[in-house]
Amino acid sequence: MATEVQLDWEVVVGLEIHAQLATRSKIFSGSSTAYGSAPNTQADLVDLAYPGVLPVLNAEALRMAVKFGLAIDAQIARRSVFARKNYFYPDLPKGYQISQYEQPVVGKGAIRIVLDDGAVKTVGVTRAHLEEDAGKSLHEGLANASGIDLNRAGTPLLEIVSEPDMRSAKEAVAYMKKIHTLVRYLEICDGNMQEGSFRCDANVSVRRRGAAAFGTRAEIKNLNSFRFVEKAIQYEVARQIDVIEGGGKVVQETRLYDSDKNETRPMRSKEEANDYRYFPDPDLLPVEIDEALIASVRATLPELPDEKAARFARDFGLSAYDAGVLSASRETGAYFEAAVAALGQAHAKLAANWVMGDLSGLLNRDGLEIGASRVSPGALAGLLARIVDATISGKIAKEVFESMWSEGKSADALIEEKGLKQITDSSAIEGVIDAVIAANPKQLAEYRSGKDKLFGFFVGQVQKAASGKVNPAQLNELLKAKLAARAADA
Amino acid sequence: MLHDLSIGELAERLAGRKVSSLELTRHFLDRIERLNPALNALVTVTADAALASAREADRRLAAGERGRLLGIPLIHKDIFCTDGVRTSCGSRMLEGFIAPYDATIVARLKAAGAVMLGKANMDEFAMGSSNETSFYGPVRNPWDPAKVPGGSSGGSAAASAARLAPYTTGTDTGGSIRQPAALTGVTGVKPTYGRVSRYGMIAFASSLDQAGVLAQSAADAAAVLEVMAGFDPKDSTSVDVPVPDYPALLEAPLEGLKIGLLREFFDGLEARNARLIRDALEVLTSLGAKTLEVSLPHLPMSVPTYYVVAPAECSSNLSRFDGVRYGYRCKEPVDLTDLYERSRGEGFGAEVKRRIMTGTYVLSAGYFDAYYLKAQKVRRLITDDFRAAFEQVDLLAGPTTPTPAFAIGAKVDDPVTMYLNDIYTIGANLAGLPGVSAPCGFVDGLPVGLQLIGPHFSEAKLLCAAHRFQRATDWHTRRPPGYE
Numbered sequence: 001m002a003t004e005v006q007l008d009w010e011v012v013v014g015l016e017i018h019a020q021l022a023t024r025s026k027i028f029s030g031s032s033t034a035y036g037s038a039p040n041t042q043a044d045l046v047d048l049a050y051p052g053v054l055p056v057l058n059a060e061a062l063r064m065a066v067k068f069g070l071a072i073d074a075q076i077a078r079r080s081v082f083a084r085k086n087y088f089y090p091d092l093p094k095g096y097q098i099s100q101y102e103q104p105v106v107g108k109g110a111i112r113i114v115l116d117d118g119a120v121k122t123v124g125v126t127r128a129h130l131e132e133d134a135g136k137s138l139h140e141g142l143a144n145a146s147g148i149d150l151n152r153a154g155t156p157l158l159e160i161v162s163e164p165d166m167r168s169a170k171e172a173v174a175y176m177k178k179i180h181t182l183v184r185y186l187e188i189c190d191g192n193m194q195e196g197s198f199r200c201d202a203n204v205s206v207r208r209r210g211a212a213a214f215g216t217r218a219e220i221k222n223l224n225s226f227r228f229v230e231k232a233i234q235y236e237v238a239r240q241i242d243v244i245e246g247g248g249k250v251v252q253e254t255r256l257y258d259s260d261k262n263e264t265r266p267m268r269s270k271e272e273a274n275d276y277r278y279f280p281d282p283d284l285l286p287v288e289i290d291e292a293l294i295a296s297v298r299a300t301l302p303e304l305p306d307e308k309a310a311r312f313a314r315d316f317g318l319s320a321y322d323a324g325v326l327s328a329s330r331e332t333g334a335y336f337e338a339a340v341a342a343l344g345q346a347h348a349k350l351a352a353n354w355v356m357g358d359l360s361g362l363l364n365r366d367g368l369e370i371g372a373s374r375v376s377p378g379a380l381a382g383l384l385a386r387i388v389d390a391t392i393s394g395k396i397a398k399e400v401f402e403s404m405w406s407e408g409k410s411a412d413a414l415i416e417e418k419g420l421k422q423i424t425d426s427s428a429i430e431g432v433i434d435a436v437i438a439a440n441p442k443q444l445a446e447y448r449s450g451k452d453k454l455f456g457f458f459v460g461q462v463q464k465a466a467s468g469k470v471n472p473a474q475l476n477e478l479l480k481a482k483l484a485a486r487a488a489d490a
Numbered sequence: 491m492l493h494d495l496s497i498g499e500l501a502e503r504l505a506g507r508k509v510s511s512l513e514l515t516r517h518f519l520d521r522i523e524r525l526n527p528a529l530n531a532l533v534t535v536t537a538d539a540a541l542a543s544a545r546e547a548d549r550r551l552a553a554g555e556r557g558r559l560l561g562i563p564l565i566h567k568d569i570f571c572t573d574g575v576r577t578s579c580g581s582r583m584l585e586g587f588i589a590p591y592d593a594t595i596v597a598r599l600k601a602a603g604a605v606m607l608g609k610a611n612m613d614e615f616a617m618g619s620s621n622e623t624s625f626y627g628p629v630r631n632p633w634d635p636a637k638v639p640g641g642s643s644g645g646s647a648a649a650s651a652a653r654l655a656p657y658t659t660g661t662d663t664g665g666s667i668r669q670p671a672a673l674t675g676v677t678g679v680k681p682t683y684g685r686v687s688r689y690g691m692i693a694f695a696s697s698l699d700q701a702g703v704l705a706q707s708a709a710d711a712a713a714v715l716e717v718m719a720g721f722d723p724k725d726s727t728s729v730d731v732p733v734p735d736y737p738a739l740l741e742a743p744l745e746g747l748k749i750g751l752l753r754e755f756f757d758g759l760e761a762r763n764a765r766l767i768r769d770a771l772e773v774l775t776s777l778g779a780k781t782l783e784v785s786l787p788h789l790p791m792s793v794p795t796y797y798v799v800a801p802a803e804c805s806s807n808l809s810r811f812d813g814v815r816y817g818y819r820c821k822e823p824v825d826l827t828d829l830y831e832r833s834r835g836e837g838f839g840a841e842v843k844r845r846i847m848t849g850t851y852v853l854s855a856g857y858f859d860a861y862y863l864k865a866q867k868v869r870r871l872i873t874d875d876f877r878a879a880f881e882q883v884d885l886l887a888g889p890t891t892p893t894p895a896f897a898i899g900a901k902v903d904d905p906v907t908m909y910l911n912d913i914y915t916i917g918a919n920l921a922g923l924p925g926v927s928a929p930c931g932f933v934d935g936l937p938v939g940l941q942l943i944g945p946h947f948s949e950a951k952l953l954c955a956a957h958r959f960q961r962a963t964d965w966h967t968r969r970p971p972g973y974e
Contacts, residue, residue: 045591049810051584052571052593052690054725084806086853088830095809148814277853279862282696282803284726 011237012205012214013172014164015229017179018157019189020133020197021064027132027156028055028098035195043135043150049093054283057082061156062287064188065105065130066297068158071186071304072125074109076294082130082284085276090148091135099159101278104129105289111162111182112306113174114324123175124163131157158188164203164214169233173226176200181305185330199224204236205250215240216250220257220264232257236264308333316340316348325356331371335359342381343388350384358398362405374405383411390471396420422471426478429462429470433482436461447483458483491974492517493653497562497710498737500656504551504561511551511561515544515605518563522607522654525973528635531648533568533626534576535608543605550603558713558737560603565655567646568609569616570596570701571690575606579692580614580624580642583811583818583837593690594722595659595701602717607655611645614839615808616666616694618642619911622902623841630898631674632970633936637895640670640911643704647674650704652973657705657714661691663698664796665890665915668927671704672890672939675929677956677966678704679711682946683922684729686715687722693807695800696727698919707966708928708956712736715949731947739950740957745778747955748883749942754789755888755914763938766931767889770940773962774887774955784882786875791868792916793909798852798865799920804842805849811837844905873921880945885955889914890927890939918943928956929965937965 026033029046046053069076083101106128113121133155138147160179166172180198183189191198205217220236223229235257240250255264280286303311305327312323312333326336332355339351359380363370375383383400386392392400392415403414415421423429436458437444447454458479463470492514495503503509519537526532540563547561571577571589573596578584592600600606613623621629621644629644631637632652639648643660647670650658660667662680671678679702686701693699701718705711716737721730751771756764771781813819813833820832838846852861879886891911901908918925923943930940940959944952960966 048815050571050590050816051577051579051587051692051810052589054689054727056724056726086806086809088809088812090812090814090826093810093815095812096806275855277806277850277855277858279802279806279853279858282727283693 008209009206009237009241010209010211011168011233012164012207012217013166013169013233014203015162015166015172015176015200016203017160017162017176017198017200019160019179019183021061021156021158021188022190023058023060023064023156025058026154027058027061027130029154031154033155035192037151039138039147039149039151041151043153047093047150047154049095055098055281057284057287058156061130062105062289063293063297064156064186065128065158066289066294067186067188067301068128068160068183069106069109070294070298070301071182072106072109072111074125074128075107076289077103077105077107078289079103080105080287080289082281082287083278084281085278087274087276089134089137090146091137091150091153093135093150093153097132097134098281098284099131100129103286105287111175111178113171113178114320115174116170118320121171123165123171126161126163128158128160131159133157158183164205169230169237172202172233173230176229177226178305181328185302185305187302193224196224200229202229202233202236204233204240206237206240206244215244216252218250218252218264219254221254221267223257228257228259231259231262232264235262239264302330312336316345316352318349318352322352322356326352329370331369335370335373335377338377339381339384342378343384347384347388350387351381354380354384358401362402374408375401379404379410386411386415390422390424390473391415392420392422393468393472396422396468420469423466423469424471424474426474429474429478430482432462432465432470433458433479436465437482444483455479455483493521493656495656496707497558497656497705497713500562501556501558501560505556507551511544511547511605512541514561515540515563515607518607518655521652525652525654529630529632529648529652529654530627531611531629531639531645531652531654532565532608533578533580533611533645536575536606539575540605540607543600547603547605555603557603559599559717561605562603563605563607563655564599564714565607565610565646565649565658566596567612567643567658567660569612569661569692570659571692572596572606572609576609577692578609578626579616580612580626581838581842582625583834585625585818587817589690591690594687594724595718596690598717598720599659604717610643610649610658613642613644613666614842615692615804616642616661616663616699617804617841617845619665619669619908620896620898620901621645621670622898623839625839628898631895631936632973633675634895636897637936638673638898640673640891640895642666643670643678646704647671647676647678650674650676650706651970653706653969657703657710659701659718660704661694661699661701662915662919663694663700663800664919665912667702667704668890668915668925668939668941669912671927672929672941673895673937675937675965675968675970676704676706677708677711677929677960678702678927678939679708679715679949679953680918680925681715681719681949682729682924683919684727685731685924685947685949686718687720687725687728689722689724693803695803696807697803698796698800700919707960708926708953709737709740709960711926712740712953712957715953719949734950736950736953740954742954743778744774744955744958747774747779747885747951749774749779749781749955750784750879750883750886751781752789752886752888753783753785758892759889760893760933762933763889763893766933766938767887767940770930770959770963771887773959777958777962779955781887782883784879784886786872786879786917788868788871788875789917792872792920793913795865795868795872795920796912796916797848797909798861799869801845801849802853802862803849805846805853808838808842808846813837841905869920872917876917876921876923876943876945884944884951885948886943888941890941891915894933894936894938914941922946924949924952926952926956928959929968930959930963931965932968937968
């Protein structure tokens with residue numbers, strides 16, 4: 001099987017992302033949407049599809065969909081229609097899913113993604129529509145039976161459908177990450193992929209480079225991690241190329257990705273093709289979205305990721321890459337800005353390096369979100385201030401930071417306690433230098449005879465003698481003078 | 491006799507403590523016990539609960555509370571969910587199903603002190619025009635036991651006509667209140683779509699279904715409708731329009747009221763029926779109304795349009811009856827497909843299956859545009875016809891049905907002939923308009939109904955016209971022999 005994408009093939013990917021909206025209650029009933037409750041404890045008569053019950057649209061879900069549309073500069077439908085998608089399955093109590101078909105809330109929009117080489121690419125969003133989630137079928141742990149949990153039934157979803165604009169698995173992941181960032185910025189989705197709050201279906205096809213028409217696509221269902229998206233697409237691309245190069249044809253079908261085996265497989269074939277018989281849901285009137293609603297939602301839009309990144313680059317002199325990393329989540333941006341505010345804008349680059357470097361490292365090591373950081377932005381700024389005022393070196397600061405993380409003390413307290421304050425007293429430094437020079441006559445002679453690189457040797461010896469606490473800049477200056485002075489004496 | 495009294499008279503006697511709700515309830519329960527076996531109008535009698543409700547109503551009356559329906563019994567069509575009471579919708583699918591909640595109209599009437607005596611038989615899932623599709627057997631017409639009472643609210647109509655309760659509730663998707671009201675000689679009101687909540691009313695065709703009332707007179711119906719009507723946040727299609735005090739508006743003069751005679755409604759109408767309708771219109775003219783002939787050119791397409799739209803919606807609405815969570819489940823299913831196929835195959839009757847299949851077909855890929863979409867376009871044209879007509883006239887008038895009640899078994903094997911029985915009633919459902927059927931005479935000893943249709947939310951005007959007509963005539967006071 002081909003493991004690398006061949007140069008004469010072009011990959012075409014479109015994603016359908018399902019973002020679970022962060023409403024307190026379901027999209028058409030008053031049941032809670034909280035995750036992890038005992039089965040069927042969050043399903044009321046509407047969710048259970050009892051005879052005679054009717055759906056009522058959750059206004060908050062609609063506002064969230066509008067918010068997403070505004071954030072991607074999409075057309076917002078003035079009149080939007082809910083439709084029924086009819087099929088039988090035990091976890092679909094009504095025998096139909098309420099979704100949107102012809103008139104979704106959100107029309108055409110676009111998302112900008114940054115590729116590995118720094119190039120910016122625009123991916124089209126075809127539409128985004130509201131729909132209800134189904135329940136869950138449980139087949140394991142039950143003898144001769146299947147269980148149905150309807151807690152998830154009726155949970156609001158925003159299905160975000162992209163244009164087939166992505167040309168590699170990496171682009172698809174970059175797009176999905178960007179949407180993930182955006183929905184969390186907008187606070188319309190918690191983005192929790194383990195709990196299924198954010199997942200996607202990938203439509204994948206290949207075509208000969210230069211071909212005008214798309215190849216036949218396969219749809220890979222229910223991918224719930226960025227890594228799976230990337231691997232599943234890579235596998236599927238290689239599979240399709242193999243099929244075509246082997247003289248076969250790609251079949252339009254739905255496939256599932258098996259992460260254990262890293263392969264995609266056709267879903268159990270249905271005896272007949274599904275005909276969902278979409279038609280407008282007569283229980284729900286068309287939703288009228290007026291200017292007042294749009295304006296009130298627009299007023300709640302936060303600074304968006306692209307705007308924040310541009311501001312970071314402009315105001316703090318950061319590179320596009322750094323600005324992008326620091327604006328990837330609202331929490332990271334807020335942490336960074338708080339640290340800069342405490343430290344002073346002139347030292348923003350230093351703060352950026354520390355947030356992206358040491359802080360990020362310890363957060364990853366301990367599996368923490370930045371909001372749960374053991375070192376607050378103020379405390380980090382306190383540490384960085386000591387670098388700025390030359391109390392400690394950057395190297396010592398790393399040790400202090402580790403101690404702050406584990407002991408929860410301030411940088412100043414730790415510097416004091418451990419005696420890490422830099423030696424900046426010139427006479428004290430000169431004393432150490434004198435002792436080192438006196439102890440190394442051979443090296444001194446070689447230096448004098450022109451072996452300049454021995455300067456580093458003397459620096460190392462002095463720092464070693466002083467436990468690394470000598471201010472490096474002062475040391476350089478004084479050492480240079482001492483060595484030169486002795487040379488002059490001779 | 492107590493069952494001869496109007497709702498207004500009953501309320502007066504209850505208020506004056508001349509009769510108690512308990513006595514009233516016992517009187518009607520006694521009639522049900524004696525008369526229902528021959529009619530099969532009720533599928534469930536809730537005697538104990540009724541007596542308890544009556545005692546509660548008597549306590550409220552004793553405490554000085556007054557209400558137009560307080561302490562007065564009724565029978566609900568078995569399509570309305572009633573908390574803790576069997577709700578079968580005329581189907582084997584819901585045999586023994588106990589609803590866990592009250593429909594909004596049931597709750598409203600309960601809160602007003604109405605005393606439920608039981609649940610009325612009906613065509614299965616309200617699909618039928620003769621009450622012959624009920625799993626619980628046909629209902630007999632009190633005027634002639636060999637004849638149908640109409641449908642789908644056939645049990646409600648027969649019970650009202652036989653005075654088994656002062657009034658009954660019904661639902662009307664294509665004529666299911668007005669047609670049986672006409673065929674049993676009672677007054678039936680189908681309100682504007684959205685006037686009465688559909689919450690808790692088991693759906694047949696959501697865009698057409700509307701709950702209403704079958705009563706002894708327009709005045710009685712006005713008192714009931716005033717309680718049933720009103721916005722319900724649980725029904726997104728209910729409309730937030732204030733409910734007029736219908737009983738207070740009944741006596742408005744008819745002078746200057748312009749009534750349009752629907753030309754299309756007289757095409758093919760039997761001569762004796764046509765005569766009765768023209769006589770009724772003369773009565774209205776004598777009361778000051780003016781009549782003129784109007785035409786709704788697309789109205790003849792209402793039956794085929796309806797038999798696309800209604801089955802389409804029902805095919806989806808009835809998908810929830812799958813044998814998984816409640817209702818009928820086949821014995822020992824071998825797998826999921828078997829569970830679905832046999833539970834639905836055994837649980838639904840022939841007419842319901844016919845409509846589910848029709849509806850599935852018209853929504854299918856490749857047929858959707860030709861049937862469903864086309865029907866929606868025609869529906870719009872019919873609605874526009876009515877709108878244009880109401881620019882010329884205040885109300886439209888015509889017969890409710892083409893013929894009086896037909897024999898049980900006469901049409902049951904011929905769906906198209908059966909469907910044509912609703913030819914005059916379906917238009918109002920497609921356009922969401924309110925309609926009333928009021929008794930206007932007899933042909934061969936069987937009642938005939940005059941139908942009035944008005945613009946959206948014109949119930950007060952319709953009830954007023956029907957009431958003034960009833961003050962000038964006595965057709966609505968006639969009793970079927972044996973049910974005096």
